[in-house]
Amino acid sequence: MKLDAAVGTAPLVSLEHIYKRFNPRSVNETVLFQDFNFRIYPGQFVSIVGSNGSGKTTLLNLICGSVIEDSGNILIEGRKINGDPEYLRAARIGRVFQDPSKGTCADLSILENMALADRKGKTFGLFPGINRKRIDDYRAMLEQLRLGLEDKIHIPVGSLSGGQRQALAMLIATMTPIDLLVLDEHTAALDPKSSDTVMELTDQVVRSKGLTSIMVTHNLRYAVEYGNRLVMMHEGRAIIDAAGDAKAGYAIPDLLKIFNEISIECGN
């Protein structure tokens, strides 16, 4: 495997002793994470699976700052980022969501979306929004998606199909240098064919840019075939965490079996 987990080096992301509950002191109280610890090392492509409500999305939200922990530390490259607002953390994080409408702006054209993405983490100001010199570069990037979007740069993104939008969101999330790519079931809202296309594109981008990535997926095949570390979440804990060769040892039936055992244990 090309992207070997570089354990032994310093972690890129660390979650230390995280506690998180929702709706505290109410009938709906959900205690999700209790002393949760999790590290992502540079070069890892982590696939996360797990039943609904096991805390996968919340894990990503904690890293990105969309949800704030009750206690514990979150570090990126050893620097504490607790308290940094979501938008400050986002400057070095690329993110694609399950909902294709979240990663792009529907009313803006493909070109305008890309021009904005081009300035991620930089100042905006009153310079012309679209840098004409960059249009050819944008076209070249779109060509690599092989969806014909390079001929449609002036149409609003809202008129694209879900698959096209998600491919564009992927491109936009990775246009500028980032430390971490965060994907939350980003193929789940697509039909099977578009889903495969976007997943292959993801793998290609992650490999070519050497991106450290964390991907939540419901598709066990993707979890097994892609990435170099496999995590299964259950009730706010990582009940499987296998990297490199250990990960390669897992096949889809193994994961299904564990899912079933968990369900029985939970009385379903």
Add this chain to the structure above:
Amino acid sequence: MGIALSLTENVLREGFVYALMAIGVFITYKILDFPDLSVDGTFPLGGVIAAALINAGADPWLTLLIAFAGGAAAGAVTGLLHVRLRITNLLSGILVMTALWSVNLIVAGGKAVVQFFNRPTIFSTGFGALVSASFYAQRKLIVAFVLVMALKLIVDLFLTTRHGLLLRACGNNAQFVVNLGKDPGTVKIVGLMIGNGCAALAGCVLAQISENADVNAGKGMVVMALAAVIIGTSLFERFGKFKGTTMAIFGAILYKAALQIALSLGLPPNYLKLLMAAVLTLALVSKEFGANERYVTGKEVTDEA
């Protein structure tokens, strides 16, 4: 004939003045999706600023800039209440509108109406004085037209800048702005500053047309501006690709024309605000209808990924 001409002139002149405000409301309502009620307070704020400064001997053209700045400051407060203190958008506007009532009275020196008859205005000094003597009667119309075109061009240009794109993105998808490493709250505040700056500018110009400022001038301004923007966009969208600012200007003129026609047909002035509310209701309902229609006929690009 003479009466019809002067009515048309009246509609256009006032339409241009309210268009200044409609352009601002286009930014807050159409782009940021923020129904901003503070406009009811920032419009008369512009008027009383004009009156206070002109009576103090300031250059009338300078009052335009100061009125804009005053409106922008009020808009910043609306934005801060909403973004930083998490008060709903409607309530933030109501709070600022109410607070401005006192501010406006203070600026007006405690009077409900401040007059500045025969003092210099933008229509008699600077560019206003350059308008050829043969168009003397239409001077106000011409200056108002030039101002609205200037504002339109500036706003159009702004919307093509990086920050302008960010503003459009923010109204569309705030998460996208977050993903770019920007605080959507700040972008909203800037939008509200521009919107209310434009409203105060309109109030400033209107006061100089009538040579007095009325602290009550703001009543119904939100309804008027929203109606102008919604009528403008829903009517002209179907005729091709107009800029939002252009449609706001058309909307403001059409709206003024409709009110003027109603008045000339004998509608008692007391019924005016009732009519204004009815027109906005109609515009909102037909907008819903228009949206459904577009949804049905909207052509989707369906090549699969």
